[in-house]
Amino acid sequence: MGRKLLLENINVPGINSFEVYRKHGGYRAVEKALKTMSTEDVVEEVKKSGLRGRGGAGFPTGMKWSFLAKPEGKPRYLVCNADESEPGTFKDRYLMTHIPHLLIEGMIVASYALGAKTSYIYVRGEMMPQIRILERAIAEAKAEGFLGKNILGTGYDLELYVQPGGGAYICGEETALIESLEGKRGNPRIKPPFPAISGLYNCPTVVNNVESIAAVVPIINDGAEEYAKLGIGRSTGTKLISASGNIKNPGVYEIELGVPVEEFIYSDEYCGGMANGKRLKAVVAGGSSVPILPANLILKLTTGENRLMSYESLAEGAFASGTMMGSGGFVVFDEDQCIVRNTWNFSRFYHHESCGQCSPCREGTGWMEKVLHRLEYGHGKLSDLDLLVDVAKKIEGNTICPLGDAAAWPVASAIRHFRDEFEWHVSHAEEAMGRNYGLAHYADPLPKAETIAAN
């Protein structure tokens, strides 16, 4: 069993209450940080831990904190991004539902480190039950003197509030989230200025994912060095992986970074292998935005070595043969799944969720959805494949926020790796309406690295 830092006590009955959480060592990090560490010490500790943002971008959290401007007379804000909406990702829901005080504790320590006196947890609006859970947890923590005025007699004041979103994926982008928190449409802002200089109410702001904030707790409790001992290379610590799709045991798993992908899928400790005796066809390893990979490429690198669950190993091979860790939304496809249909489904998602601000994304996502729809429903042309690649290329890098890239990558990668399946949908349109393409050669031993690179 790998070591658990966040979910160690998740199955303890009543761990969602302050009392039980505290009994199991909860809020020690608040005591340690506020009573024995300076704000700089806390930032330094998080920097040393190597913790990387768990929301998707993987930017070092400590470094993000150290960029925060500290002008005189202006408040600073910490905002927790709990707008979990990336298809394939449901770890934050799990964490907030079952162990809400871990997030509250992390918020107090992080707010202290950043000098924030008011912090917000922006939760996606649909998670009303989780909003109620967090509000109760905040009230409990406040009653016990861990929030409010003069916390634990240290002179530090902090108010923590939960803000509901309205059901818009785009608000997971940090500047859109800030706009939304200001009561506006979730249109991302042009950067710079970055939120660290001018964020919420034009004040210096840090936006961190739920899991990143929660990870601060074990980092402070055990020390950065202990945390950094876990993991592999620049992928330190543990990561929550949301596993879904055609596997025996879907759910949220805390892994030590560096577990082989093959072990993650097939071992009973994690996914437990494929459901219903089917075979593995493809995996989306980091949420819908990251490139989809066929079975052979997700399990092995083109060198023949095992691919690992780490930021570096998942990205190995770049766009030619790699993917990304993203938010850790691990979606597994069996041989009965249709890649064309799924690509259309994902492109409908991005079209629906595009805020409409930048024309390449607003128009391009709709265009891709339309073309993929006709491919799936038997009206496609062979030239549609190049058209899709072309549209994807013209969206990528040409928008204010990364939603454009996120919409382009799944389409481009599906055509890159499953081109024959798309072509079959055109050449055998009628047959494709009645049955799926199946496993094809996607699980075959890997072709030589040079062949993949040439494609």
Add this chain to the structure above:
Amino acid sequence: MLKISETDEIIFTPELLVKFNEILLRYPEDRQKSALLPILHLVQAEYGWVSSPLMDKVADFLQLKPIEVYEVATFYSMFFLKPPGKYMLEVCRTGPCCLVGAEKIMKHIEEKLNVKEGEVTADGLFSWRGVECLAACGMGPVLQIAPEYTFYENLTAASVDELIDRLRLTTAEKAQIIL
């Protein structure tokens, strides 16, 4: 100022106003616009949807221009701009849920309720729609029921039938008590 609709007949209850004012305390003094989303959620929970007179009334309360409320209410998919059924069944229709049968569940609900997506049953009780990822992919297929946002996981045709029948029964029983 041009008013699209009459706002005067809507009066927010004192209980609702207390909640509104509590929400305002969360933000710096001149930033009451931040309260817009939480207040719209409360309004929708109370009235079932957000009509233009309600939006105008919210604008009045927060001292915003009506357009500032309209543009927000129309941007976020959670706000209903026309009345849904008493129970709005929202089924996740995104990739991971479809891998485990969400499309069949939607088809089943359509047949069971005998209304198309977005329509309301004749008795006003039910409506349904497909929504994008609800962040519960490992428990798919899933649905939530607005306005309470109760959540149902690992759906099957049978569990959906049971859920709908139970909601019908509960409503009928409540009606009996009132009679």
